[in-house]
Structure formats: C-alpha cells, structure tokens
Amino acid sequence: MTDLTLSGETPGILPDFPIDRRGFIAGVLSAGFALAVRSSPASETLIHTGSEGLASGEIEIETANGKIPAYRSAPAGSGTFPVILVAHEIFGVHEHIRDITRRLARLGYLAIAPELFHRQGDVSRLKNIDEIRGQVLSRLPDEQVLSDLDAAVVWADEHGGDPGRLGITGFCWGGRITWLYAAHQPRLKAGVAWYGRLVGEHTALTPRYPIDVAGELKAPVLGLYGGQDQGIPLDTVKQLRAALKTAGSASEIQVYPDAPHAFYADYRPSYHKASAEDGWQRLQAWFKAHGL
Template sequence: MNEILKQIDLGSGDTTFKRYLLEEFVEDYEDGKMTRRDALKKIAGLLGSVAIANSILAACAPAPTPAPTAAPKANTATTASATTAPTSASVNVSPSDPDIDAKAIEISATGATLFAYLARPKKDGAYPAILVCHENRGLVEHIKDVTRRFAKVGYVALAMDLVSREGGTEKLGDRATSLLGNINPDQFVADFKSGLAYLANQSFVAQGKFGMTGYCFGGGVTWRSATQIAELKAAVPFYGSNPPLADVPKIQAAILGIYGGTDTRINAGIPEIEAALKASNKIFEKIIYDGAGHAFHNDTGGSYNANAAKDAWAKTLAWFEKYVKA
C-alpha cells in the first residue's frame, strides 16, 4: 500500500501533512478503526476526488472487524515503565475547576483572526507557558482539556485552532480534518508564532519560559515549529512526523519524543530524526511505550492506553519542569 500511496499526485508545494493524513486515513481503515464510508469521505475531501479515493480503498486490505475501544496496556518504555500507573482516577480537568481560568479567545494575526483556547492558573502570578497543538480533528474538547491539565499544574497553556481562517473547528466539524491537509505547513508555524506573540504581551506569563507539545498531526507541527521558533525552550511531540531534516540544526529546544511501540508508520522515521539531532548536538530523548499505538494519549479515542498516557504525561511535566521552568 505504501508504494501505491507514494504514486498519488498530491499537488505542488509542501505536501508533508497532506501525505501524513492520507496515510493515517488508510491505516485507520485497514486497522478497522474507520468504516469504508468514513474513509472514502475523508480521503475524497483531502484529495478532492471521489474516484481517486475509491481507487485507493480498492487497493487496501479488507478492513477487519473494528477494534475494541479498550487498548492493551503498555508494558515497557525505553526510559520508563508504564506498567504501574494507576488507571482509575480521572485525568480530566473541568472548565469550572476553581484553580484555573479557561476560555476561548481570539488573536489578531496578519490578515486574519485566529481562534484559540487559553487556560491558566487563577492565582495571581507570572507562569511559564506551553503551546498545545491539536490532532487532525482540530481544536476539539479533548485538546481544550489538555490545556486545562497544564493550567492545573501551574502553566499558562494556549491551543491554537489551525483552521481558523477556514471558519474554525466548531463551524467546520468533521471537514476540519481534510482541510488541514491542504494548508501550507508554514502557516501552522506562523499561527503558533502569533500565539507566542500574544503570550509575550500578557502579564500572567513568565517571559522567556516557553514550551510546546502536540499530538499525532500536532506532533508533526510541534517538530516543525521547533525548527522555526527559537524562543521554545523545550518541545514534546507525541508520535509526530519528522520535520525537514535540513532544518534540524535550527532547533533550540530540548526535545522529548514520545512514541507508541506498535505505531510502525511513525516509528519508521525515528532513526533519521535521531541521527540528525545527534549530528547537530541537540538535546533529545525518546520514549517508546511497548504495546501502545498511535494516539494512545487521547482518552476520548479507541487507541487510548491509560498506563502509557499517565506515564507519558508525568514525563512531559518533568521535561518542562527541567527545561522550561528552570
């Protein structure tokens, strides 16, 4: 299937995320996580052709019975074990939690108004800030919850809506996914630069203390942003596609890459990015959770792995404590 997908004409310009989404849709269909109808709709929306979408799906292996919603527990990681993490306590933080302020905001950018979600500790003070990049569904409630989790532990967190110019996630619904694949990746970085500029003007933000994280599609955007936003002190991309390797020397952030052991599509890129970072003497560590797959951190999805997610969250906070708060 990979060879067939490589032959698909994705158009001109930088099609990195367009190809990423195409491969993800096909993988989800072949793994039984997406019906043929949904796969056809998403691929056709991404490529602008029902005929091409049909031809791609016709070449796919028959989709198996949809996978159960409970993912297998993680066993080990390269630098930590996820086997002892408790799974009973809720990880979610309510918008009305008394310790935080959380709300939708708008940020002015060149030629556009950007939608975003801001969460911060309610107690007065200046706090380090984390940029949060959403998955391929846009700025949905799960990502808003992640920003609130950061606020709960003492960070200002800002999640940008990367389809703001197209109307925003709330308006677009499922169409946001396909639209993301047809936006120039440099625009994603520019929007996070606008978000950073907004944070730099807020009295409740500790200046010079910025980090970034993102998940799936957002992991790739986090990698790309790390190559272009020098103000980032640390970045934690979750199972994200690699940035252009030629841009790796420009990274200033300390990088913690988090991966699922069964996520073979993304993990195939680890040796290249690891070698490039090492050659440029960058700070980099990786964690691979055995038994966990792509999107294991998302507690609203079928690939959620509570043990791996809890451990990865703890490792994320420790990384930001060391490189952003310090």
C-alpha cells in the same frame, strides 16, 4: 456517524451532519466532541479536568491575517506564568485538547491551544478524514501555522504569560508541528512531541519534516512514540534518532513498545493508559529540566 481512519490514526468519530455555531469561537472549539465520546468504547477512559481555580475559556488571537479562535487555561489570580503552546491533533481544538490545557494549567502554566485550521475550514463540519485532508490540510501552509503560534506567544505576553519561559507540546498532526516550531522559534525552551509524523512528501505548503530540521532545533524536543504505530514506522524513528545524534542535539525519543498511534487520546479506543501516564510524567520532568 462516520468512522475516521487516517494512516497512523486509530478510528475516531465525527458527526455526519453540520453543527450550528454558538458564536464565532465556541462553535469552532466544541462541536462534535460529546457525540464522539458517547459513540466511542473509550468513553470509560475519558479524563475530565475541571476548571475550578483556573482561568479557562475561549479567546481570540490577533494574527498577521486576522483573528483566530483559541482556548486558554491558567491558574486563577495574578501572576506571571510560563507559557505552553498546545498544537492540536487533526480533529482541531475539541474538548480533549481543551482538557489538556487545563491539565497544564493545574501544573502552573498558561496553556494556549490556537485553532490552527481556522482559515482553511471548520473540521467539525466535515464528514470524514478524507474531507479534512482534502479541504483543510491540502490548503494549510506550515508558514501560516508557525506564524499563528508566534501570535499566540504575543497574546500570552499581554495576558499574564512569560514568553521567556516558553514551551510547546503537540499531538499527532501537532506533534510534527512541535518539531518544526522548535526549529523556528529562538525563544523556545523545550518541546514535547506526541507521535508526530517524522518524514513525508515535500510540497510548497509542507516543505520540511522533523527529519529535515534535526540539525536546526533551537530547543530540545522530547519525542513520544508508539511501537505499534502503523502510520509512523519505527525505521523513521531510528532515522531521526541518528540525525539528532549527528547534530549533537539534546533532544530525546521515547518509544513505548506496546502503544499504538494516539495512545494519549483518552477519548479514543487507541488510549494506552500505562504509556499515556508515563508520557505525561516525562513531559512534566522535561519541561522542569529546561526551566519551565
């Protein structure tokens, strides 16, 4: 097994060996997670949300550049449900992310987690964080990610979702994407960004960061950050707060003084129960306050 550490990341685990696919979708979405949990001291904190009473499972989403896999959960039965997009962390759509969609479904949402790395590579087959960064993130354009999220909204519209009630939440890598999507999608009602990086190097593939779009948000975002996060300095949080205030944005930022990066990841040693539970309650209140 390989210990994974990224700037701002608490160590996690991915397998050193390739994992055979079980079909086009299932292999992409599930590989490696069981081994990760068994190898982690955080296994005792792991939260499991069952699928009873839910319509949950793997799907394919048609995008502008072919199909990508995704995982969706919604209340079982007929109905039109508000839609929450889930932007995954750097490890892709593994079981923790799938569980989050089920948690949201139990709140009455149609939740969709697209595999946003799919065209660049299967991270479950990579040995360490450097390979993920070098082989996947270095080739991943933000424009493609935002377009794929838009395609997930179209899928939801065709499968029992109400895109007029649209939200997004994202974690780590997906936290940054949450801010960007709020500046991109005019139909969005609200977003919740969990410890997404706020500043960074501007490149052709990643031309903007949350600090750059503070004045362009089309929906308010609730940012949830850890005071002990070594990869997201608090001075960058202060910079974003100031930019949001200058822009007159209704967005808010909550900092948990004792929480590290990835404090919501109950499958990792970084899990900080009090902060995670409070953040989840704030997410629910935020979405309800904005019509979701």
